[in-house]
Amino acid sequence: MKNIAFGQYYPARSPLHALDARIKVLLSVLYIVAAFLCKSATSFAVLLASAILLMALSRIPPRIVLRSIRPLLFVMVFTALLNLFFTGGETLLWSWGIFHIYVESIYSAVFMLVRIMVLIFGTSLFLTYTTTPIALTDAIESLLAPLRVLRLPVHEFAMMMSIALRFIPTLSEETYKIMSAQRARGVDFSSGGLIKRARALVPILIPLIISSFRRADELAMAMECRCYRGGVGRTKMRARKLAWYDVAALLPMLAFGAGLVLLNRYGFSL
Amino acid sequence: MATLKLENVSYTYGKGTPFEIKALDDVTLAVREGSVTGIIGHTGSGKSTMVQLFNGLERPSAGRVLLDGEDIWEKKNKKKLRDLRFRVGLVMQYPEYQLFEETIAADIAFGPKNMGLDEQEIKVRVAEAARFVGLTPDVLAKSPFDLSGGQRRRAAIAGVLAMRPEILVLDEPAAGLDPRGRDAILEGIRNYGRETGATVIIVSHSMEDMAAYCDDIVVMAHARVVLAGTRDEVFAHADTLSEVGLDVPQITHLAEMLKSAGACLPASVYTVEAAVAALTELLR
Numbered sequence: 001m002k003n004i005a006f007g008q009y010y011p012a013r014s015p016l017h018a019l020d021a022r023i024k025v026l027l028s029v030l031y032i033v034a035a036f037l038c039k040s041a042t043s044f045a046v047l048l049a050s051a052i053l054l055m056a057l058s059r060i061p062p063r064i065v066l067r068s069i070r071p072l073l074f075v076m077v078f079t080a081l082l083n084l085f086f087t088g089g090e091t092l093l094w095s096w097g098i099f100h101i102y103v104e105s106i107y108s109a110v111f112m113l114v115r116i117m118v119l120i121f122g123t124s125l126f127l128t129y130t131t132t133p134i135a136l137t138d139a140i141e142s143l144l145a146p147l148r149v150l151r152l153p154v155h156e157f158a159m160m161m162s163i164a165l166r167f168i169p170t171l172s173e174e175t176y177k178i179m180s181a182q183r184a185r186g187v188d189f190s191s192g193g194l195i196k197r198a199r200a201l202v203p204i205l206i207p208l209i210i211s212s213f214r215r216a217d218e219l220a221m222a223m224e225c226r227c228y229r230g231g232v233g234r235t236k237m238r239a240r241k242l243a244w245y246d247v248a249a250l251l252p253m254l255a256f257g258a259g260l261v262l263l264n265r266y267g268f269s270l
Numbered sequence: 271m272a273t274l275k276l277e278n279v280s281y282t283y284g285k286g287t288p289f290e291i292k293a294l295d296d297v298t299l300a301v302r303e304g305s306v307t308g309i310i311g312h313t314g315s316g317k318s319t320m321v322q323l324f325n326g327l328e329r330p331s332a333g334r335v336l337l338d339g340e341d342i343w344e345k346k347n348k349k350k351l352r353d354l355r356f357r358v359g360l361v362m363q364y365p366e367y368q369l370f371e372e373t374i375a376a377d378i379a380f381g382p383k384n385m386g387l388d389e390q391e392i393k394v395r396v397a398e399a400a401r402f403v404g405l406t407p408d409v410l411a412k413s414p415f416d417l418s419g420g421q422r423r424r425a426a427i428a429g430v431l432a433m434r435p436e437i438l439v440l441d442e443p444a445a446g447l448d449p450r451g452r453d454a455i456l457e458g459i460r461n462y463g464r465e466t467g468a469t470v471i472i473v474s475h476s477m478e479d480m481a482a483y484c485d486d487i488v489v490m491a492h493a494r495v496v497l498a499g500t501r502d503e504v505f506a507h508a509d510t511l512s513e514v515g516l517d518v519p520q521i522t523h524l525a526e527m528l529k530s531a532g533a534c535l536p537a538s539v540y541t542v543e544a545a546v547a548a549l550t551e552l553l554r
Contacts, residue, residue: 010288011288012288064287177362178367178368180322180327180362181362181365181368182368183327183355184325184327184355184359184360184361184362184430185355185380185381185384185429185430185433186352186355186356186381186384186385186433187384188352188384202370203368203370203380206370207367207368207369207370210367211367
């Protein structure tokens with residue numbers, strides 16, 4: 001309960017931490033595109049190598065980065081198995097009923113696995129691990145700013161997001177506290193049938209919902225006391241200017257994407 | 271009744287991350303059976319972590335927690351952790367936020383129900399617990415939403431008293447209450463200890479409350495036990511107390527000043543009542 005790895009900032013001094021958050025959002029989008037451009041074994045190998053390079057650049061212990069896969073492990077294995085059994089091909093290796101394994105389907109399963117893994121690594125290294133939630137929502141607000149022309153409430157959207165992110169640890173801590181309090185009164189969460197376990201959650205969920213409403217109310221009141229009126233005319237206390245190295249960081253990523261496309265033509269292709 | 275001991279207990283939060291914090295560092299402590307023991311210390315001194323070790327909510331990173339001389343985390347005792355929580359009742363900080371039933375009576379009955387007691391016994395327990403904390407029968411039928419903060423706090427404490435724990439542990443039971451509410455709650459807790467013979471452990475950062483209600487006092491600072499002993503023994507170390515940023519009660523300071531001005535007062539004046547008695551005696 002105390003270590004929700006998905007989406008947790010990891011403080012360190014590294015080139016990735018120092019980069020402007022807006023650039024990091026763009027970089028992660030480009031990286032996702034690059035991951036989907038890969039078609040050949042060579043380009044997938046390079047993609048995997050790039051993820052390892054990113055990990056080294058971020059100066060975050062690999063053990064911590066690997067932890068980010070855990071919540072999605074099931075999805076990854078499931079997708080890989082689907083690809084393994086149900087992708088068509090030419091060279092049949094084994095078949096049983098509706099299950100067929102071709103040489104090509106083995107490749108496609110491995111490729112899919114690498115792609116999802118790299119996607120998780122890429123987004124968590126660029127965004128969650130090296131960027132504080134505040135910097136992240138500021139970046140999204142600034143990148144979405146052109147949409148204001150369409151009268152979309154960009155600032156309000158960003159504010160909602162930062163409040164939501166801010167309260168994840170608070171709520172998880174609160175859940176833990178209430179669970180401890182009810183365990184002290186003899187609630188047992190880990191035994192009994194499905195219905196008994198579901199019933200054991202009632203003493204947790206009711207206080208949690210009540211306190212969420214209370215918190216929301218208090219927060220709204222506090223914001224109003226400080227004259228919060230939404231995004232119109234609001235300026236930033238710490239407005240970060242883009243430095244040359246922020247923009248320059250986009251170049252290797254573009255080159256990387258172009259390189260992957262080129263690599264698709266060589267080596268082993270599907 | 272039961273005895274509680276900590277042996278070389280350490281506890282670390284977030285081990286192996288950059289957020290690692292040592293909350294308890296090699297703590298050894300024995301709580302005297304049947305006593306009212308106060309644990310005092312500043313925020314972050316490790317008090318709240320310590321109380322969650324007492325009833326097995328948290329497991330120490332090192333060391334042993336002994337109840338009646340038995341390690342509660344030993345394999346053969348692990349299955350009995352739930353029963354242990356009925357014997358060592360814990361009231362956490364701001365317990366009023368854990369109320370969830372439709373009526374106060376039903377919420378107080380939650381613990382006894384989990385113990386598997388029958389209807390009749392539960393009724394007796396609820397009435398008894400309500401009496402200790404001073405909740406009247408008409409309040410018992412109300413919804414938690416219709417109660418004041420102080421009444422909700424009493425109800426939440428009653429929810430643990432109703433399990434009749436042999437050791438009652440309370441984390442800041444009086445935090446955020448007005449003086450009258452604070453005295454009512456602390457008195458109710460003391461009465462519970464006196465009538466049932468249970469050991470009571472109160473965590474607080476108010477020296478005044480400790481002086482008025484506790485027999486023994488444990489002083490915590492920087493994840494360690496700095497002082498432990500009877501009230502008189504601990505207050506005799508005024509210098510050590512001020513070293514860790516704590517102080518003897520204000521009335522004790524006043525008594526000391528009077529003594530140095532030549533007044534003949536007893537050595538230990540820790541509460542306003544004691545001071546009043548000593549001064550009337552003096553002026554007679």
